Amino acid sequence: MAIITLTTDFGQKDYFAAAVKGAVYSELDDVRIVDISHCISPFHISEASYIIKNAYKSFPKGSIHIIGIDSELTPENKHLAILLDDHYFLCANNGILSLLASEIKPEKIVEINIHDKIESNFPVLDIFVKVACHIARGGTLDVIGKNIQEIKYLKQIEPLINSDKNQIIGHVIYIDNYGNVITNISRKLFENIGKGRNFTISARMVTFSKVHETYSDCINFKIEKEKRGEEDGKKLAVFNSAGYIELAIYKSNPLTVGSAASLFGLQNRDTVTIKFEAYASKDRKAEL
Structure with missing residues (x-):
């Protein structure tokens, strides 16, 4: 059974997290969804990276991690799918990947290019769910994007x-x-x-x-x-x-x-x- 985790700044009041879960279950019957956190401070990339970095290692290899932090698609904020440490991460190219990959080099990074299928301004629901379900069915990253090497680098303050x-x-x-x-x-x-x-x-x-x-x-x-x-x-x-x-x-x-x-x-x-x-x-x- 595939495992899909969710880490977002949606909070608990609104419908966003529930809508994402519903969309996943509408596409996949045999899947388990785990909430890592929906209480990330709004747009707080370094906070999200600390939580995800220390949580994902407890999950089985092959787990798929959706990160809904600052995920609106813009010319400077493309969407990425990453294979890192035998886990899949779906996120925006806003610097969070550089924090997650500060100690382990990603095995593969693709820039997602299925945006002709966008139905709203809710990219986690429209894009990340589709990619997560594609991976959960055994699909490859090459089908949903093009390989890239350069990502946005967010310098973490080092001691x-x-x-x-x-x-x-x-x-x-x-x-x-x-x-x-x-x-x-x-x-x-x-x-x-x-x-x-x-x-x-x-x-x-x-x-x-x-x-x-x-x-x-x-x-x-x-x-x-x-x-x-x-x-x-x-x-x-x-x-x-x-x-x-x-x-x-x-x-x-x-x-x-x-x-x-x-x-x-x-x-x-x-x-x-x-x-x-x-x-x-x-x-x-x-x-x-």
């Missing part, structure tokens, strides 16, 4: 490392449903630069000197619960499931106790800095 290798300057790339703040500083980068040294993470007025493995690591369960003091609302830094440093509030609720984003005053693209202890002179020489 900066100073020349002494004792500082990483990163940025906020995503804020999740709990209000937790995800940075673009990966665990791999943190460990490669830090090499076990003590450090301080700074973001606006908040600081951290430890990164936890899990959220509950910040709680000392050896102490009786009544004697631990305040648990909910405790700040922490953690390596999240996607492998990035995340700034969080333990058991946060943006509607009650607040969240990391609101309490720390952080939003997308804000700076997060990690300063490591300087090497001792003899250790520094050995490192060089």
Whole structure:
């Protein structure tokens, strides 16, 4: 059974997501549709890429992923079908592919050319559904488009490392449903630069000197619960499931106790800095 996923900024109020699902089921009886998210911030390409990049790998090879973000067809925003990591992605050429393919090279990219079949100004419904169903039936990408090599490149803000290798300057790339703040500083980068040294993470007025493995690591369960003091609302830094440093509030609720984003005053693209202890002179020489 073919799997088709949907990631859009349609939200939950309107009929758009339901119409797309209905169109798929009208063409295919034997298909499974999975909603990755319909709550992407409007036209927020980097947010969508973070969610899709960390979700698609859990799906079986051959899954088809429709991305309905900034998908209106224009001379500068063509439609693409991509085979990447044995998964199919249908999206606009608005830079999202360059973020998805930052670590894995696409096996095939075609520019979709079936737009003579457009029936409305709803490209996800008219174009992406038809292409997804074509692929689900076993169709090839060559039938629905022409091969291309050049795509729109959207430069993602990469962390900066100073020349002494004792500082990483990163940025906020995503804020999740709990209000937790995800940075673009990966665990791999943190460990490669830090090499076990003590450090301080700074973001606006908040600081951290430890990164936890899990959220509950910040709680000392050896102490009786009544004697631990305040648990909910405790700040922490953690390596999240996607492998990035995340700034969080333990058991946060943006509607009650607040969240990391609101309490720390952080939003997308804000700076997060990690300063490591300087090497001792003899250790520094050995490192060089």
